[in-house]
Amino acid sequence: MRSKLTSAWRTLFGDSARAFGSLSVILLLCLAVVPAKDHFREWTGYQAGYLRYIANRGDAATLKRRFEGGIQQTWLPAIGVVDRCTTCHVALKATSLEGNGPQPYRPHPVIPHKLDQFGCVLCHRGQGVATTVQEAHNSTLAWEQPILPARYIESGCGQCHQNKLTGTPQLNQGRQLLGEYGCVHCHTLNLADGNKIAPSDHPPLLTHIAEKTTREWIYAWLKNPQAYAVSATMPNFGFSDDDARDISAFLIAQSTKLNVAPPAVTQPSADSSGEGSSLYGESFCASCHAMQNAAGMLVGGNVGPELTRVGSKVKPEWLVSWLSNPGNWSPNTVMPHYRFDAKQLGLLARYLGSQTDSDFLAHVSLSPATQEQIDHGKKLVNERGCASCHVINGIKKPDNFAPDLTEVGSRSLAKIVFVPGVEHDLPSYLAAKIRNPHQFGSAMKMPQFTLTTTQINALVNALLAQTDRAEGLPANLRVPGPAPSDYEPAGPAGQLIADLRCFSCHSINGRGGDMAPDLSIEGSAVQRPWLVAFLKAPNTLRPALIRRMPRFNLSDKEAQTLADYILTVYQTPAFDAASLPASSFTQTERDHGKQLFYSKYACQSCHIVDPNTDKGYVGPTLTQAGLRLNAAWIVNYLKDPQKLRPGTIEPNQHIPDEDARDLAAFLMAQTKTPKEKGK
Amino acid sequence: MRRTVEIGIPVLGMLLGLAGCQKGAVTPVLHPKANGAALVESSGGKQAGFVGSPLDQPLVVQVNDAQGNGVAGALVSFTAAGDAAVKPATGLTADDGTLTVNCQLGSVSGRYRIVATTWDKQGKPITLNLDEIALGYQQNLGRQLNEKYCARCHNQESTVERVSNYDNLATKPHSFTDGNFYNTVNDADIAAIITYGGAARHQSAEMPSYGGTLSKSDVDALVSYVRAISDPPYHEKGLTYARQ
The missing domain is CATH 1.10.760 (Cytochrome Bc1 Complex; Chain D, domain 2)
Known part of the structure; x- marks a missing residue:
């Protein structure tokens, strides 16, 4: 045994030439370890797998040409994104592949943004720099950010978009719930655009x-x-x-x-x-x-x-x-x-x-x-923060009664106390805390809310959007919501508007609710006699609506004061409301307008002009349009409804000037009550 | 003796370690108290929701006996396709024979089949399929736009907040779930009807043109929503590739 070893030693290192040769081979082998290790990395397998996956397809050549091997990286210093996700997710832009094919070879679903403009982790979270499946997706190695479950993906949109997006219903609902359930009485929550979410639950005063x-x-x-x-x-x-x-x-x-x-x-x-x-x-x-x-x-x-x-x-x-x-x-x-x-x-x-x-x-x-x-009751009222919401004699409203939620979406896991049964990630913690705060300790001051799973989901979406990244985004990426307005109408009409709480439902110049139409340019739309009568006895313009303007029992003088103010102040600069008197229309125009109304534009699908024949009730009834509206308003409205009433569902049909004028002529002739028409 | 202790301590430690690794909670096994003869859907099928999200309405199934009366205490078990989940996955029916469970959709858009199973007296399984639809971003956007612009006429059902205009139209619009109609029309034609109005494709002029109001991506979103909720399901007729 011993002699064998000695002979092997002599063969390899017997003299300097042998030793040099042997050492060179060993060194070469050592050097080969690194490229070999690199060759067997996880991502190389996925890239090879992709080439096999597309090999038999008819568009294989195109797909192969678009494929780039090696580590891929999206680097966006302005928003702090370094993403190597596309190293394995090689087919994100290959829209010809099946959306429900195997991962990681699925194309990205259609979204309004370009992938290389925002990277991946901004919306999906996860570790963008990692190049293994485990490290990129999960919170192994004490990573802070596991991949966000799909149900919270709208929170990603909320980092840049503080406005209300049509495509993010959960985020919108969550932000609304934070106000409706009064969360923001105790918690401060500043949006990245500088606005605050304001409470909308109106807790009563308890002073009397x-x-x-x-x-x-x-x-x-x-x-x-x-x-x-x-x-x-x-x-x-x-x-x-x-x-x-x-x-x-x-x-x-x-x-x-x-x-x-x-x-x-x-x-x-x-x-x-x-x-x-x-x-x-x-x-x-x-x-x-x-x-x-x-x-x-x-x-x-x-x-x-x-x-x-x-x-x-x-x-x-x-x-x-x-x-x-x-x-x-x-x-x-x-x-x-x-x-x-x-x-x-x-x-x-x-x-x-x-x-x-x-x-x-x-x-x-x-x-x-x-x-x-x-x-003892007073002590409890102080301890439980009742005065955060209610005004109570002898109790001061506590400042910052609950933690600030402005950056809750990037709260470090090290700062969170988890309890058994709650997974160790931020979304699970937030959902569990909202669902049942007392599982985190009976001393927890946060009370038990009555919320559905959908509502909790929406709230977590809104909270996850509150990240430190959102705070630090470049200004050109930010889409702010409307700035709060403290518009206050003046004079006797202003007092009436305040007394009747018009802002509870109507919005004027950026202030007020969205239950009823925006009145900022209403004075250009309507005629005075109609407005006075409507304010005294609001009738049903839209037969299908449940929420309607109440009858306040205004006096003649009050109705006139309000009407005069609306007609004088709430005007659009876009056109002169009085520029088109009803008398300027000819019978030919009216007849042609009627034809356009009933055949070319089929307005009767949504509006009623003649209650005997028309049935549509999506839009307002037009039986007395000639008494209610100004002709100039009708013409301009028909040409671009969203310009005068942002958000209206009346479609912009690019109606040419002469058609709009003829339609206005026809509508201005509608001056009879439904009863008179019935005869 | 000393040797036994020396070996014994590590072995004990290992055993304790192994015991600690086992999951503490053991799911209780439900035993049916009765068996039914049929399994029917009460509500909750064919719902649409955002990918990965819980469905708004719970799934309610009912176990009936041969006479069609509810059977209390029958075992129903649910399995969901993909990464969709039903909570709880098994349960016993209530006094009226119904069992209510919640469903969370999977994380990829598409249809998820939830299979409910109960067992009759002979132990033979009785199954019921419930198909739920997960909407991706684009389809979900289409759904929101549909609620605002389209549902007033295209949805026959009235709600407290929205009275349907369907009955007031001379030509009745197609419900968006009407696959028998929409599956015969290609994407470009649906988009054209939305953009240029019904008259542009020999449909009713009562369908106005929305091209001036909705953007192209909005129109695409509506088309993808119509495709997603179509019943029977829409199968895209794309190119088929020859296998080498």
Whole structure:
């Protein structure tokens, strides 16, 4: 054995020439390790696999020509992207391949952006620089960013787009929910464009709550808000019986009296039971408030609180006082000041007061509050941050009660405390925290919200869009949302607009809601007599709409003041509304317009001119268009509807000038009420 | 003796280590309390949603006996195609014979077949197929545009918020799920009808032209949405390549 080794040693290293030769061979072998290792890398297998995959296709030659071997990299220093994903995902741009073929050889689905302009990780996350499957996709080696599941992909769009995109419904819904559920009362959330998400849940002031409701109701509500109203956005804080007892004691104790003269009310007669319900319908309360119908379905809007059991909540004297002028009780309320007379107040108050649920307060009996309970209640109110949402006497609104969420989408995993059952990645953590905050510890202050899986999904999308990368993006990539406007109309009309809370539904010059048409250039569209009459008694322009303009019972003078202001101030600079008097049209033009209306443009599919023959009710009724609209408006609107009413679904049909003029001539001749036409 | 301890400690450690590696939670095995004779869909089939997302409505299936009455306590098991998932994947039916589960779509656009299985008294499986549609970005955009611009006329169903205009039209528009019609029209013609109006392709003039309102990519998105939800499914007639 020994002699064999010795002879081998002598053969290889016996003299200097042998030693040199042998060492050279060993060195060569050592040097070969590196290229060999490189040759067997994971990605080379995928690239070879791709060439085999396309080899038998008819377009193999084209695909092969477009294929580039070796490590591929997208480097975009401006947005901090270094992506080597295309090293294995070689066919992202090969649109002729099947969309559901094997990975990594699928082409990228159609999106509005070029892949080499934004790279991959901006939307998909993952480790762009990695060149192995494990490291690129998963959070092995303590990587922070595993690949984002497909259901959260819209969050990627939200980093640049702070505006509302049609293609990102989940992101839009999530951002809306952050306001609707009042998340942003406690959490600050600044969008990358500098705007803040504003709360839109309108939590009531509690400074005069003892006038409005009873301690028993507060107790039952605190225990479970959703038992009172299924659509309530107030979360469940999981208060114990004693806690709810003490908080209700404190809230009643801090409540002060408000000196509002009680309005005159005529008590309705016993046989007028249906009239209150009719008045509720005629006043279009359902545009904002929902009620459960007999089948248990909620019918109505979600701007105001649900009224299914309102009779079990409010005191009758408070209710009439609120209905007569809500602004007295809550200066910032979105509810308009209806001009109800004494009889209407009586009818409506009795109707709402009859919406009760005897079960809701059946098991609540509270003994008179002690000072100790009140003090404990105050302590709880402070601890649970009630004043983040509500105004309460003697309690200061806490600053930054909950963590800032501006960069929550890139929160480091090292800063997160996970619990068993929650996967170690940011989206899973966010979803689990929103679904059930108390699984992360009973001391967690965040309350339990009532949200569906879809809503949670949407919220996580909105939160994941809040990354530090979004904050640092170059300005030319940012698509900001509309800047908030503090537009305030002036004078007596301005006061009326504020008193009637027009901004709750209408938008003017960038301020206001989107439930009703934007009024910024309404003065160019309509005629004065029609507008005055409409403000006094809004009729049904769109038969299919459920949410409609309510009747405020305005006086003649109020209606005229408003109409004059709208007609003078809210004008478009694009054309002169009075430039085309109805008298300038000829009968030939009218006849030709009628032909165009019914045959070439088939307007009757969506609009009604003659109620005997036309049935369409997508767009507004045009039976009296000649009394309502200006001819110049009609002509300009027909030529480009979206220019005058952004977002309208009326298609822009590139109607030529002479057709638009003839159609306007025909529509301006429509001056009869449907009843007159029926004759 | 000492030797036994020396070997014993590492072995014990290894055993403990192995025990620790096992998953702590054991999924409870459900035992059917009854067996049905038929499995029917109550609701939840043919829904469309964004890829990878949970479907808006749950899947509800019902196990019936031979007389068509619901069977309580029957075992139903679900399997989903691809990376779609049904939660819970198995369950026992409620008193009325129904079982409600939630479905999350897979991460690639297309159709996902969910197969529900129950077993009759002889242990023979009874299956029910539910097809769900996952929409990619483009199709999802089409869906949003459809809701805004098209559904008012093309969808016969009225909702609380949207009254259908279908009945008011002289020529009835095709429902977008109507594969028997749309599958016979090629992409370019559907796009042309949207862009230039129905009259441009010998369809009703009541379909106005949307070319001035929708961009080309919007129109493409609508076409891809119509293709995605078509029933029967649309199979693209592309080029077929000869195999070498």
